Amino acid sequence: MIPLIEDSRVPLYRQIYDYIKKEIQEEKMKAGEKLPSSRLLAKNLCISRSTVDMAYDQLLSEGYIESVPCKGYYVCQVEGLYFSKKKTAEKPVREKKNNPVYRWDFALNGIASGGFPHNAWRKLSREVLSQEGDGLFQLGDPCGEPGIRQAVAEYLHSARGVDCDPDQIIIGAGNDYLLMLLWVILGRNRKIAMENPTYLSAYYDLIHMGCQILPVGQDSQGIRVEELEQSGADMAYVMPSHQFPMGMVMPMKRRMELLKWAQSKAERYIIEDDYDSEFRYKGQPIPALAGFDQKGCVIYLGTFSKSLAPSVRVSYMVLPVSLMDTYLSLGHPFSVTVSKTDQKILELFLREGYYERHLNRMRAVYKNKHDLMVRLLKEMAHICTFSGENAGVHLLVRFHNGLTEREAVLRAEDAGIKVYGVSEYRILESKTEEDQVLLGYATLKDEDIEKAMKELKKIWEN
Amino acid sequence: MIPLIEDSRVPLYRQIYDYIKKEIQEEKMKAGEKLPSSRLLAKNLCISRSTVDMAYDQLLSEGYIESVPCKGYYVCQVEGLYFSKKKTAEKPVREKKNNPVYRWDFALNGIASGGFPHNAWRKLSREVLSQEGDGLFQLGDPCGEPGIRQAVAEYLHSARGVDCDPDQIIIGAGNDYLLMLLWVILGRNRKIAMENPTYLSAYYDLIHMGCQILPVGQDSQGIRVEELEQSGADMAYVMPSHQFPMGMVMPMKRRMELLKWAQSKAERYIIEDDYDSEFRYKGQPIPALAGFDQKGCVIYLGTFSKSLAPSVRVSYMVLPVSLMDTYLSLGHPFSVTVSKTDQKILELFLREGYYERHLNRMRAVYKNKHDLMVRLLKEMAHICTFSGENAGVHLLVRFHNGLTEREAVLRAEDAGIKVYGVSEYRILESKTEEDQVLLGYATLKDEDIEKAMKELKKIWEN
DNA sequence: GGGTATTTGTCCGTATGTATG
DNA sequence: TCATACATACGGACAAATACC
Numbered sequence: 001m002i003p004l005i006e007d008s009r010v011p012l013y014r015q016i017y018d019y020i021k022k023e024i025q026e027e028k029m030k031a032g033e034k035l036p037s038s039r040l041l042a043k044n045l046c047i048s049r050s051t052v053d054m055a056y057d058q059l060l061s062e063g064y065i066e067s068v069p070c071k072g073y074y075v076c077q078v079e080g081l082y083f084s085k086k087k088t089a090e091k092p093v094r095e096k097k098n099n100p101v102y103r104w105d106f107a108l109n110g111i112a113s114g115g116f117p118h119n120a121w122r123k124l125s126r127e128v129l130s131q132e133g134d135g136l137f138q139l140g141d142p143c144g145e146p147g148i149r150q151a152v153a154e155y156l157h158s159a160r161g162v163d164c165d166p167d168q169i170i171i172g173a174g175n176d177y178l179l180m181l182l183w184v185i186l187g188r189n190r191k192i193a194m195e196n197p198t199y200l201s202a203y204y205d206l207i208h209m210g211c212q213i214l215p216v217g218q219d220s221q222g223i224r225v226e227e228l229e230q231s232g233a234d235m236a237y238v239m240p241s242h243q244f245p246m247g248m249v250m251p252m253k254r255r256m257e258l259l260k261w262a263q264s265k266a267e268r269y270i271i272e273d274d275y276d277s278e279f280r281y282k283g284q285p286i287p288a289l290a291g292f293d294q295k296g297c298v299i300y301l302g303t304f305s306k307s308l309a310p311s312v313r314v315s316y317m318v319l320p321v322s323l324m325d326t327y328l329s330l331g332h333p334f335s336v337t338v339s340k341t342d343q344k345i346l347e348l349f350l351r352e353g354y355y356e357r358h359l360n361r362m363r364a365v366y367k368n369k370h371d372l373m374v375r376l377l378k379e380m381a382h383i384c385t386f387s388g389e390n391a392g393v394h395l396l397v398r399f400h401n402g403l404t405e406r407e408a409v410l411r412a413e414d415a416g417i418k419v420y421g422v423s424e425y426r427i428l429e430s431k432t433e434e435d436q437v438l439l440g441y442a443t444l445k446d447e448d449i450e451k452a453m454k455e456l457k458k459i460w461e462n
Numbered sequence: 463m464i465p466l467i468e469d470s471r472v473p474l475y476r477q478i479y480d481y482i483k484k485e486i487q488e489e490k491m492k493a494g495e496k497l498p499s500s501r502l503l504a505k506n507l508c509i510s511r512s513t514v515d516m517a518y519d520q521l522l523s524e525g526y527i528e529s530v531p532c533k534g535y536y537v538c539q540v541e542g543l544y545f546s547k548k549k550t551a552e553k554p555v556r557e558k559k560n561n562p563v564y565r566w567d568f569a570l571n572g573i574a575s576g577g578f579p580h581n582a583w584r585k586l587s588r589e590v591l592s593q594e595g596d597g598l599f600q601l602g603d604p605c606g607e608p609g610i611r612q613a614v615a616e617y618l619h620s621a622r623g624v625d626c627d628p629d630q631i632i633i634g635a636g637n638d639y640l641l642m643l644l645w646v647i648l649g650r651n652r653k654i655a656m657e658n659p660t661y662l663s664a665y666y667d668l669i670h671m672g673c674q675i676l677p678v679g680q681d682s683q684g685i686r687v688e689e690l691e692q693s694g695a696d697m698a699y700v701m702p703s704h705q706f707p708m709g710m711v712m713p714m715k716r717r718m719e720l721l722k723w724a725q726s727k728a729e730r731y732i733i734e735d736d737y738d739s740e741f742r743y744k745g746q747p748i749p750a751l752a753g754f755d756q757k758g759c760v761i762y763l764g765t766f767s768k769s770l771a772p773s774v775r776v777s778y779m780v781l782p783v784s785l786m787d788t789y790l791s792l793g794h795p796f797s798v799t800v801s802k803t804d805q806k807i808l809e810l811f812l813r814e815g816y817y818e819r820h821l822n823r824m825r826a827v828y829k830n831k832h833d834l835m836v837r838l839l840k841e842m843a844h845i846c847t848f849s850g851e852n853a854g855v856h857l858l859v860r861f862h863n864g865l866t867e868r869e870a871v872l873r874a875e876d877a878g879i880k881v882y883g884v885s886e887y888r889i890l891e892s893k894t895e896e897d898q899v900l901l902g903y904a905t906l907k908d909e910d911i912e913k914a915m916k917e918l919k920k921i922w923e924n
Numbered sequence: 925g926g927g928t929a930t931t932t933g934t935c936c937g938t939a940t941g942t943a944t945g
Numbered sequence: 946t947c948a949t950a951c952a953t954a955c956g957g958a959c960a961a962a963t964a965c966c
Contacts (some may be wrong), residue, residue, distance in 0.1 A: 001623035001749050011953060037932055040822070046746050048955040053934090069933050070961040109601065116599040122591040125803075129584040137578040137771035139571065157490065162465035173635045173775075173799035180642055180796075184670045204794035208646045283510050287465050311802035327872065332666035334642075337635035337799050341587075342774035360502065373578030404559075589966075819964085931963070939955075945948090 004045055012047055016055035024064050024075055031077040035065060038073075103416035104452040108394050108440035109310055112365050116309045120354045128344040136340055142333040144171025144316070145343045151350040152302075152316050155262060160277060162289025164318045170327075173313040173337035175273070175303055176205050181334060182317065183209040184300065185327045186235075186269070193233035195223050197425035199244045202237060202273065215427040218243065222250035225257045235269045236262070240289050241277040245425045245438050247396050249387015255289055262297035269320075271299045278307045278359050279366050280391045296320030304346065307359060309459070314338050314346055345447065366393050369441045369449060376453040383460050393442035396422070398435060401462055405434040411459045412437075417452050466507055474509055478517035479680045486526050486537055497527060498534040529766050537703075565878035566914040570707070570856050570902040572770055574827050576770045582816045583584055583807065590806040604776070604795040606633025613812040614764075614778050616798075622739060623749025624762060626780045632789075635775040635799035637735070637765055638667050643796060644761065645671040646778065647789045648731070655687050659887035661706045664699060664735065675791035677889040680705070684712035696733045698724070702751050703739040707887045709850015709858050709898050717751055724759035732760045738822050739770045741828050742853045758782030765830045766808065770822060776800050776808055828855055831903045831911060838915040845922050855904035857883070860897060863924055867896040873898075873921045 002019045004012060023029045035041075038056060040048040040284045055071055059065045059327035065073045095352040128136070143149065149166035156162040167330040172178040179202060183190075184383075192206055193404045196215035206213060217224050223238055238258065252257075272289045290300040300318035319327065327333060336343075349355050373395055377386045381402070388396040399408060412419045441449055465483045466474060497503075500518060504511040518535055521527045528533045529611040590598070611628035618624040629669035634640040640662060645652075654668055658677035668675060676693045679686050685700055700720065702712035712720075724730045734751045752762035767773075781789065785787065789795060798805075811817050835857055840850045845865070850858040861870060867883040874881045884898040903911055 001619075001621055001747065001753075003749055004746060006746070013953075014687055038934095039932075041469065042955095044747060046744075047808065048953095050956080051954055054953080056933095067933065068962095070931085071963080111596075111599065112595050116596065118591070121828045122588070125587055125591055126584070129580070137573065137773045139767075140771035157463075159463050161465055172803075173639075174797045176796040177635075177639065177799050188672060201794060201797070204792075208792065208794075208796075210650060244945065282508075283507060284466055284468065285463060287463055291463075291465075305601075310601035311599045313797070313801045330666075332663060332670075334667065334670075335663070335775070336636040337639055337775055339635075339775045339801070339804050342801050342804065354568055364559060927966090929963105929965080932961085933959105934961105935957105935959085937955105937957085940953085942950100942952085944950080 013051045013054035016060045029075050033075045035073040102418040105418040107437040107443050110443040124345045124348045148343045148347040161291035170317045175315050178317045179205040191233045193236040196427050221254040237271040239273045242391040263295050273301045276392045282390045311420050394440040475513045479520045493539040495537045542715045567880040568901040569905050572905040579820050586807045586810045610805045610809040623753035633778045637777050640779045641667040653695045655698040658889050683716040699733040701735045704853040713916050714867040725734035725757050735763045738854045856902040
């Protein structure tokens with residue numbers, strides 16, 4: 001944008017000339033770049049075309065730009081670059097954290113390579129974008145398109161045992177966002193209990209929003225309800241179907257106790273984060289907590305980011321009817337954060353059975369990797385035991401040969417292998433030394449799992 | 463999802479049978495729907511396939527489902543629907559607000575019919591989805607992909623006179639979201655001044671976040687800086703390039719005064735919402751406020767939702783370097799809210815010049831409608847004057863024949879025409895009776911503008 | 925893949941204000 | 946006072962290249 005001063009003694013064409021020359025010299029306009037056409041620039045600057053022409057002619061004769069008839073003006077390769085170079089030196093390059101490069105990363109998020117249903121997605125995308133009409137491009141429902149909410153409701157009913165009305169569902173761009181939104185709906189000053197260790201993204205989301213977080217211990221069944229009761233919390237954020245990072249599945253009995261805790265006092269809520277429930281390997285499936293909730297105490301969070309791909313920014317939240325009413329009665333709800341095309345694509349993906357097929361395929365893929373991991377870990381029985389193998393795409397390893405978490409992580413790092421210490425997921429002050437690490441196996445190829453685990457066995461042996 | 467109780471006296475196959483029968487009777491499974499295959503269901507429930515077969519056989523013999531060899535089981539059209547129907551009656555239909563249906567709506571958001579670049583978007587979408595590799599589906603930078611941030615930075619430099627580093631830009635799903643995020647970055651307890659009347663979505667966003675809002679008056683040049691000074695606010699939310707809803711363009715002098723206000727005290731910030739700047743019809747373009755800001759006081763908000771389509775949920779925020787550092791140093795930034803595909807498509811759309819061409823086309827389209835509106839309004843000079851005609855896609859009409867806002871809106875409504883009273887955009891208590899209404903002309907066809915305006919002329923005459 | 929509408933550099937005529945002689 | 950030259954700014958016409966459908 002060229003700032004013009006109209007009643008200056010410097011003529012207009014000269015101001016334009018000066019500005020563009022400077023841009024070229026400072027290489028803000030690079031060689032070969034097209035200049036705006038004389039007409040367009042004139043219109044934009046509200047001046048005559050010939051004024052622009054004069055400026056361009058001047059630049060032309062001085063060799064800064066060249067003209068291609070009927071095409072446009074283009075910036076020339078300026079020969080003597082002596083006046084530039086300064087700029088690049090001036091600007092301090094923001095140093096990137098030089099993360100060590102790992103040969104293998106037992107990452108806890110991400111999906112299996114090739115696991116995204118490319119073809120189906122592309123096909124549906126084309127389908128959605130081909131349907132004519134302007135509807136696709138008008139602002140939609142702030143809670144999400146009715147179609148996808150209906151489809152999600154049906155999915156939740158059949159796959160997770162959650163019976164809800166589409167009107168209870170809010171579609172949002174990721175769990176982080178939905179938690180922000182939830183915070184708005186619930187009002188400030190909430191005391192939220194979280195399992196410890198827990199999913200730290202959610203922890204920081206809530207901290208950033210100014211919530212008070214009360215870490216609560218857990219045993220092999222999940223969060224300790226007595227401890228929760230004593231904590232004074234009025235909400236609990238839990239992951240019953242597969243706790244992150246500890247990996248336990250909350251059994252029925254504990255679920256009922258938890259639900260009872262919430263129901264025993266008004267305005268108590270449970271946030272059930274069901275991020276992982278699609279992948280389960282052992283034991284009978286247990287319906288989501290929200291499926292047993294008769295009194296509207298459970299807020300259910302689900303996502304397609306884990307099951308489809310992290311870059312697909314679609315999550316959903318099922319609110320108790322009363323909370324949904326609260327939100328809508330606030331007036332001026334926040335605009336929906338997922339583009340309508342993505343919503344429509346995903347709706348078709350669900351409706352036409354692609355999602356189910358995708359899940360079945362991925363279940364098989366992950367089951368394979370899971371079994372491989374289990375087999376290889378069993379060969380390390382003299383070093384460690386493992387748990388969390390009922391679900392999800394990561395395992396928890398506990399050392400019984402005296403190895404500490406820190407030592408295990410460091411040794412692995414030296415060998416070019418990234419593993420994750422459990423203590424990283426402990427809530428703040430309570431960070432203690434542990435003897436456990438996490439191994440996510442979703443992103444690694446089978447042969448890499450084999451190689452990496454073989455190496456880990458070697459370096460973790462005393 | 464079928465909840466099974468393992469050590470119940472009811473046999474497993476019977477539990478499955480009962481559950482599915484109930485689903486069919488309550489029409490949660492509809493006629494023609496495919497049941498899960500016996501293999502799949504058995505795997506999911508962790509039971510033997512023959513148990514499922516027994517349940518299916520029972521349903522088959524009772525006519526609830528039919529089997530199609532080599533394909534699957536399908537729900538039959540159940541004859542006597544006497545047991546269902548209840549469900550639909552039970553469920554109270556959430557009554558839709560029965561908005562009167564308008565023949566013509568002078569809506570203030572939305573885009574011209576046919577204004578979305580369908581073909582280009584589809585082409586780029588195909589391009590993006592065709593590029594192989596898993597990169598597309600891994601979680602990206604929390605602030606947005608580097609590519610699109612670079613492209614936006616270049617656009618801002620050339621089109622809005624804002625010089626910023628891509629590292630200062632955050633991509634987010636809509637202004638509502640970015641304001642939430644900004645609130646997290648700035649910390650709580652901010653006193654934010656807003657022009658009055660203003661863009662109420664932003665107002666409510668900030669209110670929902672618990673901000674204290676101080677309405678400040680404005681004259682024909684924009685917000686009154688003295689009043690702002692006296693208000694005690696430490697931030698100001700302004701729309702210098704085209705104030706909504708009043709439509710004035712803030713002249714240079716006032717911009718400088720405003721900037722001086724911000725710079726004269728530490729921790730004062732201006733939020734510049736540049737929602738509308740793409741469309742300008744008269745007068746020389748003025749660079750954005752952020753372009754003059756040397757001391758990092760201006761937070762710039764821009765969006766593609768107005769210029770491309772409301773359903774494209776992509777906005778961007780340029781933060782002063784210090785605030786960006788604050789945000790990143792918080793640790794655990796919020797995940798990006800725009801899907802990577804949308805980001806990539808938009809990046810190409812910007813890079814390959816589609817956006818510029820699109821803007822030029824839309825500028826022409828809106829200029830046409832704008833001129834038409836102005837012409838028709840001039841014929842109504844005995845009824846009203848108008849203003850805000852320098853930019854944007856709406857005009858402000860002020861009556862001088864004694865007509866009040868309320869009366870004008872009601873008369874129009876009776877004639878099936880939706881117009882918007884200015885007082886709707888006044889901040890809370892200060893809602894007063896006005897004699898002004900807003901006419902957005904983006905979504906109406908030319909001939910409809912003509913018809914609707916002719917009718918308005920008739921009904922607004924005394 | 926082919927036809928049409930739009931965009932683009934180029935050329936040209938004109939208007940205004942100023943300086944000069 | 947007038948004629949001339951020059952600098953600056955405006956807008957229309959033309960043919961080729963390009964974009965779009």
